[in-house]
Amino acid sequence: WRCDGHVGRSYHKPVKGFVMTLKGSSSTKMQLPKTRSRGLALAQRYLVVQLCLVREKSFMMELGVCDAEGTRRRLVFSTSFSQMASTPLHGQIPLCFMEALCGRWCNVVFDLSELTLGLFRAKEFKSLEHIL
Incomplete structure (x- = not known):
């Protein structure tokens, strides 16, 4: 990291x-890998993150994904977003449900394949390249 x-x-x-x-x-912030010049190339469809958020602070996490055609895209999750939005290379996903869980540990499961398909109409999820 x-x-x-x-x-x-x-x-x-x-x-x-x-x-x-x-x-x-x-x-x-924390970033994995240390430098973005070399991606993670993790092919697993699901990413599970354990979080315990503070109510007064906003939270943001960025996942860099690559599709089967080699196109790199960014998925940005934040407690500050009120609605979902996307462009061809960037998706914003609200984490408003996390406010009810502030102060408690929870496992958040990200289905990277479904997110890539749903937000970008990409052919197929290939890999997770970075976590920020």
Whole structure:
């Protein structure tokens, strides 16, 4: 991971393990892989992310995906978005349902194949290239 801003690792009793904590401004972020010049090339259809959000703070996550034709696209999920929108290379997906879960740990499952097909009418999901 490449970490910018106030990113730390701390023990969280309810989880009984270590978690990554992001504090500070919107410039605080984690990126995988460290550099985007080489993508992840993860072919799994599903991505599961464990999150515990803070009510007063907005949250944004970007997933870079590649379709079967090699076109790279960005899926941007945020608690700040009120409605879904897309262009040929960029999709915005609201996470408004997460507000009810603030302060609690939850597993969020992303079906990358369905998101790619539904937002971009792309032929087929090939791989996950980056997480930001």
